[in-house]
Amino acid sequence: MKAIAAFCALSFLTTLSAQQRDYPVKPVPFTAVHVNDGFWAPRIEINRTVTIPFAFGKDEETGRVDNFIRAAKTLRGEPFENKKYPPYPFDDTDVYKVIEGASYTLSVHPDPKLDAYIDSLIEKIAAAQERDGYLYTARTINPLQPHPWSGQERWILEGVNSHELYDLGHLYEAAAAHYAATGKRTLLDIALRTANLLCDTFGPGKREIWPGHQIVEMGLVKLYRVTGDERYLNLAKFMLDVRGPQSKEEGAGNPYVQAQMRVVDQTEAVTGGHAVRAVYMYSGMADVGALTGDTAYINALDKIWENVASKKLHITGGIGARAAGESFGADYELPNMSAYNETCAAVGNDFWNHRLFLLHADSKYIDVMERTLYNGLISGVSLDGKTFFYENPLEATGFAGKDQRSPWFGVACCPGNITRFMASVPGYVYAQRGDAIWVNLYVASNADVQLDNGRKVRMTQETRYPWDGAVKMTVNPDQSAALTVHVRIPGWARNEPIASDLYRFVDVNNAPVALKVNGKVVPVKLDMGYVDLTRTWKKGDTIELAMPMPVRRVLANDHVAPDRGRVAIQRGPVVYAAEWADNPGGKVRNLLLPDSAQFTAEYRPALLNGVEVVTGKAVALSYDGQGQVVKHEQDLTMIPYYAWANRGRGQMAVWLPDSEASAHALPYPTATTTAKVTVSGRPQQRNVEVIKDGEIPEKSDDPASYFDWYPARGNKETVDYTFAQPVTVSECGLYWFDDTGHGGVRVPASWRLLYKDGDEWKPVQTKDQFGTAKDQFNLVKFTPASTTALRVELQAQPNVSVGMQKWTVK
Numbered sequence: 069m070k071a072i073a074a075f076c077a078l079s080f081l082t083t084l085s086a087q088q089r090d091y092p093v094k095p096v097p098f099t100a101v102h103v104n105d106g107f108w109a110p111r112i113e114i115n116r117t118v119t120i121p122f123a124f125g126k127d128e129e130t131g132r133v134d135n136f137i138r139a140a141k142t143l144r145g146e147p148f149e150n151k152k153y154p155p156y157p158f159d160d161t162d163v164y165k166v167i168e169g170a171s172y173t174l175s176v177h178p179d180p181k182l183d184a185y186i187d188s189l190i191e192k193i194a195a196a197q198e199r200d201g202y203l204y205t206a207r208t209i210n211p212l213q214p215h216p217w218s219g220q221e222r223w224i225l226e227g228v229n230s231h232e233l234y235d236l237g238h239l240y241e242a243a244a245a246h247y248a249a250t251g252k253r254t255l256l257d258i259a260l261r262t263a264n265l266l267c268d269t270f271g272p273g274k275r276e277i278w279p280g281h282q283i284v285e286m287g288l289v290k291l292y293r294v295t296g297d298e299r300y301l302n303l304a305k306f307m308l309d310v311r312g313p314q315s316k317e318e319g320a321g322n323p324y325v326q327a328q329m330r331v332v333d334q335t336e337a338v339t340g341g342h343a344v345r346a347v348y349m350y351s352g353m354a355d356v357g358a359l360t361g362d363t364a365y366i367n368a369l370d371k372i373w374e375n376v377a378s379k380k381l382h383i384t385g386g387i388g389a390r391a392a393g394e395s396f397g398a399d400y401e402l403p404n405m406s407a408y409n410e411t412c413a414a415v416g417n418d419f420w421n422h423r424l425f426l427l428h429a430d431s432k433y434i435d436v437m438e439r440t441l442y443n444g445l446i447s448g449v450s451l452d453g454k455t456f457f458y459e460n461p462l463e464a465t466g467f468a469g470k471d472q473r474s475p476w477f478g479v480a481c482c483p484g485n486i487t488r489f490m491a492s493v494p495g496y497v498y499a500q501r502g503d504a505i506w507v508n509l510y511v512a513s514n515a516d517v518q519l520d521n522g523r524k525v526r527m528t529q530e531t532r533y534p535w536d537g538a539v540k541m542t543v544n545p546d547q548s549a550a551l552t553v554h555v556r557i558p559g560w561a562r563n564e565p566i567a568s569d570l571y572r573f574v575d576v577n578n579a580p581v582a583l584k585v586n587g588k589v590v591p592v593k594l595d596m597g598y599v600d601l602t603r604t605w606k607k608g609d610t611i612e613l614a615m616p617m618p619v620r621r622v623l624a625n626d627h628v629a630p631d632r633g634r635v636a637i638q639r640g641p642v643v644y645a646a647e648w649a650d651n652p653g654g655k656v657r658n659l660l661l662p663d664s665a666q667f668t669a670e671y672r673p674a675l676l677n678g679v680e681v682v683t684g685k686a687v688a689l690s691y692d693g694q695g696q697v698v699k700h701e702q703d704l705t706m707i708p709y710y711a712w713a714n715r716g717r718g719q720m721a722v723w724l725p726d727s728e729a730s731a732h733a734l735p736y737p738t739a740t741t742t743a744k745v746t747v748s749g750r751p752q753q754r755n756v757e758v759i760k761d762g763e764i765p766e767k768s769d770d771p772a773s774y775f776d777w778y779p780a781r782g783n784k785e786t787v788d789y790t791f792a793q794p795v796t797v798s799e800c801g802l803y804w805f806d807d808t809g810h811g812g813v814r815v816p817a818s819w820r821l822l823y824k825d826g827d828e829w830k831p832v833q834t835k836d837q838f839g840t841a842k843d844q845f846n847l848v849k850f851t852p853a854s855t856t857a858l859r860v861e862l863q864a865q866p867n868v869s870v871g872m873q874k875w876t877v878k
């Protein structure tokens with residue numbers, strides 16, 4: 069290790085003064101901002117005390133730490149039994165990410181035990197590093213049989229899926245964080261050895277391939293910032309420039325990995341492009357553009373941002389609407405129930421928008437960042453910090469597995485991303501340049517802002533934001549000085565949800581934003597979304613901002629088909645959802661919000677760790693026995709979207725119908741809807757109730773609510789309805805689940821229908837076909853039978869699973 073240290077020290081000799089160009093605006097680091105509010109401070113503390121230890125525990129329990137130990141054994145030539153490659157070639161990153169998150173917490177909260185634990189992990193990582201710096205357990209454990217996504221040789225499948233560079237990108241982020249927090253070079257030295265290997269391996273005339281999953285660009289920039297070694301910045305730039313259709317490498321031209329054209333020519337978040345990869349790349353482009361002064365990246369980013377903000381952003385700030393390929397959909401493809409909106413994509417969206425703000429000093433980026441932050445990002449973790457969402461849909465039946473958070477995932481990118489993001493949230497509050505300070509987020513806090521000239525300004529905020537729009541700031545320069553404080557007036561307070569025509573408030577909020585300096589009213593004159601307060605500031609000067617926070621209705625652009633005839637509710641930066649637990653009968657998908665509905669907001673300290681709820685009246689729709697829709701008014705309670713699914717699984721909706729045409733009336737209770745459902749093989753928790761809920765699927769692969777036996781293949785299965793009392797039945801309809809193209813479930817090979825006669829199951833008498841058509845109900849009429857139970861017996865096709873969307877009975 070001594071030789072390694074000496075080698076790395078060399079790279080520090082390159083001049084740090086090379087870093088002349090950078091973002092015009094600089095963030096005030098999270099270590100300088102001490103949050104003491106009721107919203108973020110408890111979350112950051114739960115992240116530190118619960119989520120981080122929990123995630124490290126999962127890394128151990130699931131073999132992710134063991135992967136490094138096994139790789140080290142191979143390197144030492146020790147015999148050992150389990151030489152199987154890890155389940156995914158990116159499992160190493162789940163350790164790196166949590167180290168990054170934990171390092172951030174160490175920066176503000178010394179914890180010798182945690183520090184020592186991280187040291188022990190770093191020793192394991194160091195031991196898994198190959199002699200020349202290569203670090204990737206998915207190959208090192210067994211080079212003869214590496215992970216199939218990795219290829220038999222290093223880097224050959226890097227262009228799409230090997231994730232060798234992805235793993236290193238996360239290592240660099242972790243290493244920079246650990247070095248900043250502890251001053252220890254242990255992880256940094258490991259990272260620099262790998263980075264030096266990359267510098268030797270990649271570049272013009274050497275290997276010319278890009279990272280299939282981006283992040284190494286951002287990571288290399290962090291190493292450049294730590295060391296001043298320009299090779300790392302140059303390599304980040306190379307890895308952006310080499311991407312595109314001109315290459316002969318695997319992945320050339322593939323939009324999934326943003327290689328459909330050269331990055332500087334890109335103008336949109338292309339349909340089918342993996343969302344997390346995309347926003348990590350955009351963040352890397354911003355970094356390299358800022359540090360090199362190359363405006364081509366920034367011009368491209370401006371166009372891409374316009375596309376996302378005007379056509380591909382959910383109202384919750386979620387991006388990446390499609391589950392298939394975890395990708396961006398087409399323009400205005402913003403479904404609710406099937407919205408994918410990966411938590412990692414929300415994190416990446418905030419990385420990117422924050423960087424665009426640092427480039428342009430325009431608050432429209434903070435509007436997107438804040439919308440994501442308070443809604444579709446923190447929805448990714450439960451209030452107790454122990455369970456996570458990978459997907460963040462805007463509507464739920466409560467029947468789908470994804471309608472409840474999970475303690476971990478096979479692909480566990482999201483929990484680790486939460487740990488590192490939460491720990492660094494205070495870094496998004498302020499920014500500075502020259503004699504100017506930007507106040508971007510409103511969070512009760514104290515911050516020590518260091519200006520470029522070395523002077524210090526202590527900024528304090530007192531506020532109940534996001535529940536109240538009143539903010540009292542105190543500006544305390546170390547000595548009186550001419551400064552500009554840019555006070556952000558969020559889009560939501562200016563009748564502009566975001567700076568595009570994708571969403572609009574129905575009403576105009578006429579209650580003006582009021583601003584006072586030392587008690588005197590100052591005009592709210594906006595420049596790029598900020599009021600610029602330029603004056604000589606002295607200790608104790610105050611800024612009072614009052615932003616009225618009425619409950620607002622939001623409409624989506626008419627091109628967004630799923631939101632037509634629907635309205636969303638927002639108050640301040642917070643988007644609301646109606647959830648089963650707060651509403652009569654545990655149903656919300658049958659509610660309608662008439663235009664005349666009035667809302668009030670009230671703070672409930674005991675609910676969901678303290679939330680402002682929105683209450684009012686809604687109209688509930690249900691069918692009567694004659695098939696007519698009956699309406700009745702009932703109480704409505706809405707909670708912040710981020711807080712849903714903390715009380716069990718059930719219905720949820722962000723966009724509520726404002727007209728009957730787009731509402732779902734509750735089905736009339738029948739023998740079917742009240743029947744007890746039992747299924748063969750699979751445990752009962754697997755969404756079985758969904759098959760009798762009376763709704764009509766859109767198509768056989770409708771992901772909203774289905775039941776299947778996946779991954780059981782080729783079996784004969786049964787589903788039984790048991791009725792409370794004997795019923796006479798004469799018709800059944802079966803709507804099969806089939807996800808050809810993106811899953812392993814197909815319509816059955818054959819099936820039949822039985823009824824219970826005493827203790828015996830007998831086939832129904834019919835001449836009808838037992839159909840297996842997709843995208844429709846397959847009806848079977850039979851001789852009426854009086855029975856207490858019905859059974860569907862079905863045979864799966866060979867080597868695939870079988871499932872059903874709905875089973876109706878008459």
Ligand SMILES: [Zn+2]
Nearest residue numbers: 410412481482
């Ligand atoms: Zn993820």
